[in-house]
Amino acid sequence: xxxxxxxxxxxxxxxxxxxxxxxxxxxxxxxxxxxxxxxxxxxxxxxxxxxxxxxxxxxxxxxxxxxxxxxxxxxxxxxxxxxxxxxxxxxxxxxxxxxxxxxxxxxxxxxxxxxxxxxxxxxxxxxxxxxxxxxxxxxxxxxxxxxxxxxxxxxxxxxxxxxxxxxxxxxxxxxxxxxxxxxxxxxxxxxxxxxxxxxxxxxxxxxxxxxxxxxxxxxxxxxxxxxxxxxxxxxxxxxxxxxxxxxxxxxxxxxxxxxxxxxxxxxxxxxxxxxxxxxxxxxxxxxxxxxxxxxxxxxxxxxxxxxxxxxxxxxxx
Amino acid sequence: xxxxxxxxxxxxxxxxxxxxxxxxxxxxxxxxxxxxxxxxxxxxxxxxxxxxxxxxxxxxxxxxxxxxxxxxxxxxxxxxxxxxxxxxxxxxxxxxxxxxxxxxxxxxxxxxxxxxxxxxxxxxxxxxxxxxxxxxxxxxxxxxxxxxxxxxxxxxxxxxxxxxxxxxxxxxxxxxxxxxxxxxxxxxxxxxxxxxxxxxxxxxxxxxxxxxxxxxxxxxxxxxxxxxxxxxxxxxxxxxxxxxxxxxxxxxxxxxxxxxxxxxxxxxxxxxxxxxxxxxxxxxxxxxxxxxxxxxxxxx
Numbered sequence: 001x002x003x004x005x006x007x008x009x010x011x012x013x014x015x016x017x018x019x020x021x022x023x024x025x026x027x028x029x030x031x032x033x034x035x036x037x038x039x040x041x042x043x044x045x046x047x048x049x050x051x052x053x054x055x056x057x058x059x060x061x062x063x064x065x066x067x068x069x070x071x072x073x074x075x076x077x078x079x080x081x082x083x084x085x086x087x088x089x090x091x092x093x094x095x096x097x098x099x100x101x102x103x104x105x106x107x108x109x110x111x112x113x114x115x116x117x118x119x120x121x122x123x124x125x126x127x128x129x130x131x132x133x134x135x136x137x138x139x140x141x142x143x144x145x146x147x148x149x150x151x152x153x154x155x156x157x158x159x160x161x162x163x164x165x166x167x168x169x170x171x172x173x174x175x176x177x178x179x180x181x182x183x184x185x186x187x188x189x190x191x192x193x194x195x196x197x198x199x200x201x202x203x204x205x206x207x208x209x210x211x212x213x214x215x216x217x218x219x220x221x222x223x224x225x226x227x228x229x230x231x232x233x234x235x236x237x238x239x240x241x242x243x244x245x246x247x248x249x250x251x252x253x254x255x256x257x258x259x260x261x262x263x264x265x266x267x268x269x270x271x272x273x274x275x276x277x278x279x280x281x282x283x284x285x286x287x288x289x290x291x292x293x294x295x296x297x298x299x300x301x302x303x304x305x306x307x308x309x310x311x312x313x314x315x316x317x
Numbered sequence: 318x319x320x321x322x323x324x325x326x327x328x329x330x331x332x333x334x335x336x337x338x339x340x341x342x343x344x345x346x347x348x349x350x351x352x353x354x355x356x357x358x359x360x361x362x363x364x365x366x367x368x369x370x371x372x373x374x375x376x377x378x379x380x381x382x383x384x385x386x387x388x389x390x391x392x393x394x395x396x397x398x399x400x401x402x403x404x405x406x407x408x409x410x411x412x413x414x415x416x417x418x419x420x421x422x423x424x425x426x427x428x429x430x431x432x433x434x435x436x437x438x439x440x441x442x443x444x445x446x447x448x449x450x451x452x453x454x455x456x457x458x459x460x461x462x463x464x465x466x467x468x469x470x471x472x473x474x475x476x477x478x479x480x481x482x483x484x485x486x487x488x489x490x491x492x493x494x495x496x497x498x499x500x501x502x503x504x505x506x507x508x509x510x511x512x513x514x515x516x517x518x519x520x521x522x523x524x525x526x527x528x529x530x531x532x533x534x535x536x537x538x539x540x541x542x543x544x545x546x547x548x549x550x551x552x553x554x555x556x557x558x559x560x561x562x563x564x565x566x567x568x569x570x571x572x573x574x575x576x577x578x579x580x581x582x583x584x585x586x587x588x589x590x591x592x593x594x595x596x597x598x599x600x601x602x603x604x605x606x607x608x609x610x611x612x613x614x615x616x617x
Contacts, residue, residue, distance in 0.1 A: 028481070052477065052512070060470045060504035067474020070452070070459065072405075073481070091501075094464045095471060099452045 003144045005172055009165040010108035012144035014039025016151040017076060021047045027155060028068055030054055030077040032061050037167075038078040038108045058087040062103075066095035069102045074155055080114075081107035081123030081164055089129060096160045097133040103161075104154045105130075110140070110164040111251035112284040112292045113201055119283035123164075128256025130162040131229050137182070138229040140164045140250075140258075142203035143172045146226055149180035157182065164200065168289050171204050173224070183227045185235035191221035194307045194314075195239040195246045199225050199258055202249040202277070202298065209303035220307060228258055233265045240270035245314040247275045247306045251298055254278035273313035275306040331370040331606040333437070333613075347428070349392045354560045357427065358388040362589045363616050364423035364436055370609035372440040375448065378599040379493060380420035382524040382557070382584040389563040390489055391424045399429035402456045408486050409475050411460050413468020414493035414522065415449040416601070421458070422446050430457040466499025468492065469519060473509050476517040487571055490519045495527025498536045503548070509577040510549035518570040519550075519579040522557065524586035528600050545579045557582025590615055 001015050021027050021043055028050045035041040035053065044051040054061040058079055065077045078084075084107035085092075096103050112122045130138045137159060141147040147165060154161040178186060188203070189210055198206040203224045210220035221243055223235060240246060246266060248259040259276040266274060277297060284292050293299055349357060361384045369375035387410075391397070395408040412421050419439060426433045431445065438444035445454045449463025460471050472490035479486050496502060509517055523541065525532050532538050542552050551573045555562040563582070570578035586600070587593030590612040593604075604612055 050481070054508060055504075055511075057501075057504035057508065059467075059501040060473075060508055063467050063470020063501065063505065064474040064477065064508070066460075067471040067476070068478045069474070070471070071475050071478030071482070073478050090464050091467060091470075094461060094467055098461045 001148065003148070003172060006169045007144035007172070008167060008169050009141050009144055009147040010037070010039050010167060012147040013106055013108070013151055013163070013165050014042045016148040017043040018046050020152065020155050021050065024074065024155065026072070027074045027076065028052065030061050030065055030075065032056055032058050032079040032083070034079050037080070038106075040076070040078045058083050059091045062088045062091035063095055065103045066099070066101050070099070075103045076106055077103060078106050078108065080121060081110040081126045082121055085123060085126035085129045092133055097135050100135045100159055102158055104163065105161065106151065106163045106165060108165040109167045111166065111200065112279065112296060113251060113289040114167050115289040115292060116286050118286040122284050124253045124279050124284070125256070126164060127228055127252050127258070131256065131261065133160070136160045136162055136229060137227070138162045139182070139227050140199040141180070141226055142200060142224050143170050143174055145172055145174040146180050150226065153180060153182050166201055168201070170201055173204050173207060180226065183230045183232055185232040186224045186226070187221065188224050189220070189222040191219040192243055193219045193245070194311050195221040195223055195243045196249060196303060196307065197223045197225050197236070197239070197246060197258065197262055198249040199228070200251050202251055205298070205300045206249055206303055208300035209307065212300060212304050213307060218307065218311065225258060225262070228261060231261055231265065233269070236262055236265045237269045240266050240272045244272045245310040246272060247277070247303060247310055249277040249298070249303050252278055254280055273310050273317070275310040277302055277306055331609050333367045333371060347392050347395070347397070351560050351564070354388055354392055357392055358385045358560070359589065359616055360427065361388055361420055361423040363613055364426070365419045366590070366604065366609050366612045366616065368419045368422070368436050368439040369603045370606065371437050372603065374440060374603050375419060376416040376601045377593060377604065378526065378586040378596070379414060379417045379522065379524065381588045381590060381593060382586050383417050383420050383491060383522045384588065385558045385560055386491065386520055386522065386563055386582055387420050387424045389560055389567065391428055393564060394567045395489070396486070397428070399457065402430060406484055406486055409459050409472070409488045411468045411472045411475065411488065411490045412450055412462055413490055414465065414496050415462025417491070417493075417522075418446070418448065418450045421450065422455070425455070425457040428457070431455070465493065465496040466501040469502055469505035469509070472517055472519070473505055473512065473514060476514045477512065479516055480514070486516065488517050490517070492519055492521045493527070494521055494523045494525060494532055494538060494541070495535070497521065497538055497541070506545065506548040506550065513575045514577050515574050517577040518567065519577065521579060521581045522584055523581050524584040526586040526595065526597050526600060530597055542581055545581070549576060551576050551578040553578060553580045555580060555582055557584035558588055
């Protein structure tokens with residue numbers, strides 16, 4: 001698959017599924033009346049026999065996925081992230097998490113960068129919910145390249161997965177030749193003054209923030225943390241030791257997502273000053289994606305401020 | 318019984334009598350006659366009472382109402398092998414009403430999936446026999462259940478996989494009637510008919526009682542058969558305690574093509590124990606040791 005400099009992670013997912021479908025007859029795909037948006041339509045066109053349109057019934061879709069997986073199938077099930085997390089949580093718990101079945105929930109339209117559809121369609125609690133499910137692996141790819149590798153890894157790894165994908169086109173941040181390793185963080189830029197840990201669309205913004213801080217004499221490390229669960233604790237401890245200040249940026253509620261998870265490790269293993277960017281206990285609203293990210297403080301400028309503040313805390317210690 | 322005393326020190330203890338009938342089918346052939354099936358159903362009911370009384374908690378009513386259905390499936394209708402619980406060609410039994418776990422455990426033990434002695438560990442710490450079914454622990458259990466409304470969807474997935482894998486097994490899903498309050502049942506009902514899955518048979522254990530009372534008072538289900546019919550299912554209406562009717566319906570269901578079949582099995586909650594029959598109190602309450610003794614006498 002050719003990936004241009006900008007591609008949405010959902011499009012990369014849809015295309016990766018077709019390639020996987022060609023390689024592995026055991027892969028089946030389910031969708032809940034959103035295949036045009038989640039991009040499972042490509043798989044549906046190519047492999048109609050292995051695609052099950054479940055209609056607008058997410059709870060039923062999860063149950064069907066579980067039954068297929070219990071009978072040996074590798075199942076990908078897609079809908080919007082907000083529905084994949086909130087509409088069928090008990091089904092995820094009983095049918096996938098408890099029996100650890102081999103179902104990959106690849107949910108698109110994560111976060112507030114969905115934009116104009118408004119708060120009903122903004123998934124800001126999905127990562128907290130999925131991380132709370134025992135046995136689930138939770139991945140938030142930063143770009144199309146990482147998405148393709150994460151999807152392939154999920155297909156090859158037994159057990160339930162949640163992969164959160166986005167609606168808008170996203171710049172490619174992965175350097176050529178860099179590989180996605182499940183449960184491993186990727187240092188995209190080295191630095192000594194502070195570490196920015198991010199995932200999803202916030203990775204590109206973290207890189208931008210580091211670029212803006214460099215001329216001010218602030219040398220920022222940027223870590224992409226695509227796997228929330230299991231978390232790369234070693235990388236976090238190393239960063240805390242190396243720079244002594246950490247900022248976490250994510251397109252999610254401040255509570256229960258990447259920030260909370262990283263903070264738990266930092267508090268236990270290597271307490272250093274931290275700062276957090278995320279949605280603050282509220283719902284967003286309709287607007288263009290960039291307008292919303294700006295309004296809710298998920299920008300390179302805000303990361304820049306957070307880094308400056310956390311370095312000040314470090315120095316005043 | 319020492320473990321039971323540890324776990325339920327505050328409750329009077331039930332000591333099960335020696336049970337001569339438990340060795341009745343040492344090597345089950347799963348091809349019992351109607352008379353033998355009737356005896357086996359009674360045997361499962363005895364296990365249910367003993368297990369729940371020993372555990373000191375559980376749901377006797379819905380296990381007793383389903384005993385004839387479960388017996389007929391496991392000892393006559395279904396193709397299965399206790400020595401190979403994951404046999405790819407086995408017929409599948411999905412217990413959606415997970416609180417009826419005791420009757421399923423009793424059937425599995427009598428079939429030989431695990432030792433009969435293990436039945437007395439129901440609900441105890443580290444037992445393979447959890448309060449509600451756990452797919453990861455118990456040999457022969459297809460699905461983790463207990464949160465109602467999910468088994469029919471699971472059964473659809475199992476049946477679809479059978480079609481994709483070109484295996485001719487039949488998938489049976491046992492639903493409670495109170496369970497049909499759950500919206501997901503009707504999502505699944507719509508989907509199964511839409512996919513035209515004829516290898517799927519749903520059975521509603523229609524005992525008309527749910528935890529808080531009679532269906533008609535809690536949430537009216539009627540006309541239940543018409544509901545399934547309007548969802549494009551083939552509907553069979555039977556007496557769920559008449560082994561011949563269960564046999565006939567299960568065989569008919571397997572022959573219906575291009576649509577799923579639901580067997581609405583009219584049953585009596587607590588069937589077989591006079592003071593539990595149609596008694597809402599025994600939906601989710603264990604009998605006292607005295608009550609258990611009386612129940613077992615009635616089931617001799």
